[in-house]
């Protein structure tokens with residue numbers, strides 16, 4: 001068996017791991033790069049191996065940085081099945097066409113403004129391309145193994161978001177686990193990840209390899225921010241990923257209002273995609289920890305904003321109120337308009353609820369930028385900025401160490417991906433000390449023989 005790292009090396013986006021056994025090649029995850037420009041430019045390069053030669057793609061979960069390059073892979077000639085869990089396919093059905101639409105909108109904008117070096121600027125893929133890629137999806141539940149050439153494949157629950165799994169590969173030559181994104185022990189909606197069962201080799205995410213989340217309860221952390229917003233009658237902007245984070249915030253706000261009626265203020269979920277995703281929590285009760293009534297309640301608690309007009313109305317609305325809108329790293333979506341309208345007012349509050357990749361507006365705001373560029377203009381950031389770390393869907397350093405250590409014996413080697421260089425390096429040293437096996441941070445396109 002051989003593994004080649006085709007994405008998420010030294011960065012948190014663009015996950016792609018090629019695994020070869022004999023003549024069979026499979027790709028685990030096929031993510032889009034986001035963030036700094038040098039990294040994003042890789043989205044335009046062809047896959048370093050012939051896409052048509054892949055037997056199958058296996059998805060750990062639906063987040064764009066793990067699935068968003070699939071339509072492009074299919075345009076490059078990949079015709080095989082894309083295996084995933086049932087919720088992952090449903091999420092991809094919502095997310096991939098939306099991603100295609102955004103690519104088309106961006107290309108149109110660049111052409112209109114004459115901002116592209118390429119004439120005309122072309123979308124990476126279109127909504128139609130995304131629809132075509134979805135036809136190749138085949139679902140597979142957590143419990144049943146699946147055969148692909150010499151591989152036996154199992155999905156193993158890792159919390160994180162609905163349907164997220166670690167991918168376990170068994171071959172006669174040994175076992176390999178690809179963690180995908182590992183969730184947290186205590187999350188408001190998702191169950192704790194199942195422990196790592198052990199494997200000969202492990203490809204592990206390292207998003208928070210150099211950090212510990214605050215040990216505050218997520219609801220207490222959120223309540224403190226809501227209190228500030230209510231006390232000063234401000235607008236609380238919560239940029240959030242449409243998948244997972246938006247729903248965790250709705251659920252959290254519902255619980256906070258239930259325990260303290262005086263904090264109840266209007267909540268707007270301004271993300272049509274997040275609205276569609278919220279519906280899935282009803283359909284997949286076995287994939288999260290909430291009771292049916294809890295889901296029903298948090299689904300009713302907000303004003304679900306659909307039309308563009310209603311979204312624009314919110315720009316004139318006064319506080320106290322809460323607007324949850326995507327994208328989570330403020331790279332696109334309706335949150336941009338809300339920032340333009342509300343970020344200049346020092347009474348308002350911006351709550352950052354997830355990892356902000358370098359090069360994104362979210363990372364700039366987190367670092368204290370006084371202004372960010374939106375649609376060609378600088379928008380002043382005078383609102384108070386707070387981080388809501390406890391809402392993270394990623395295991396922190398201690399949780400990653402604990403997850404790996406749960407195995408009955410250490411792997412023969414661990415490969416660290418999906419982390420910024422410092423995060424990977426800190427985690428590399430700690431794992432080598434505590435788990436006592438070789439730990440390697442692979443380069444882009446590096447191939448390692450597993451024997």
Ligand SMILES: [Zn+2]
Pocket residue numbers: 061063066160181
């Ligand atoms: Zn993820």
